[in-house]
Amino acid sequence: MLQTALHFSHTLLKEVVQPGNYVVDATMGNGNDTLLLAELVGKTGKVYAFDVQEQALISTHKRLIDNDLEHRVQLIHDGHQHLDDYLGKDQEIHAAIFNLGYLPQSDKQVITLPETTRKALDSCLNHLVRKGRIIIVSYYGHEGGQEELETVSTYCRTLPQKLFNVLTYQFINQQNQPPILFCIEKK
Numbered sequence: 001m002l003q004t005a006l007h008f009s010h011t012l013l014k015e016v017v018q019p020g021n022y023v024v025d026a027t028m029g030n031g032n033d034t035l036l037l038a039e040l041v042g043k044t045g046k047v048y049a050f051d052v053q054e055q056a057l058i059s060t061h062k063r064l065i066d067n068d069l070e071h072r073v074q075l076i077h078d079g080h081q082h083l084d085d086y087l088g089k090d091q092e093i094h095a096a097i098f099n100l101g102y103l104p105q106s107d108k109q110v111i112t113l114p115e116t117t118r119k120a121l122d123s124c125l126n127h128l129v130r131k132g133r134i135i136i137v138s139y140y141g142h143e144g145g146q147e148e149l150e151t152v153s154t155y156c157r158t159l160p161q162k163l164f165n166v167l168t169y170q171f172i173n174q175q176n177q178p179p180i181l182f183c184i185e186k187k
């Protein structure tokens, strides 16, 4: 069976993240991606995980403790657009993941936004190693979602081919706007 965008995002991460790597979860939410990344980076790596909602940090922290992974993750209660305040100038990252939209079963007013997403993508690209990947899973069915999708799509499509491989992955015959995945790989 073909993988969902969410499942495929994890496949793309597993292919590049190794023990000892530093990585970013730009939209922690309930910590599904944070947990996977914490497993992949091993004891010597580190995950920087961002969210603007305190509830995200509380539930992710609990999940990390339950899995004995909390020492591998820095939980950051701030917007991903401020990533450079937390990563040293020369800090390299091997991967970053963005799940855009709002957190299900939570405040639907708190959504990721085109401008801040773009700023965070710029920062991630500056820290990304060669062969590293930035993965964006865009949910766009909500108000404002289409605008963000267009921003991300244009951002990805206009990255120079000499420097980056960029792909998109989406189901084109499904109803209810299934998420669209983008992956940026530095050459």
Ligand code: SAM
Residues within 6 Å of the ligand: 026, 027, 028, 029, 030, 031, 032, 033, 034, 050, 051, 052, 053, 056, 078, 079, 080, 081, 099, 100, 101, 102, 103, 104, 110, 111, 112, 113, 116, 139
């Ligand atoms: N990956 C998450 C998970 O495993 O549950 C789901 C993420 S959810 C689709 C989007 C998240 O982005 C929400 O938790 C929301 O609070 C967060 N968010 C919104 N704006 C943000 C920003 N500027 N920086 C970081 N997180 C943000």
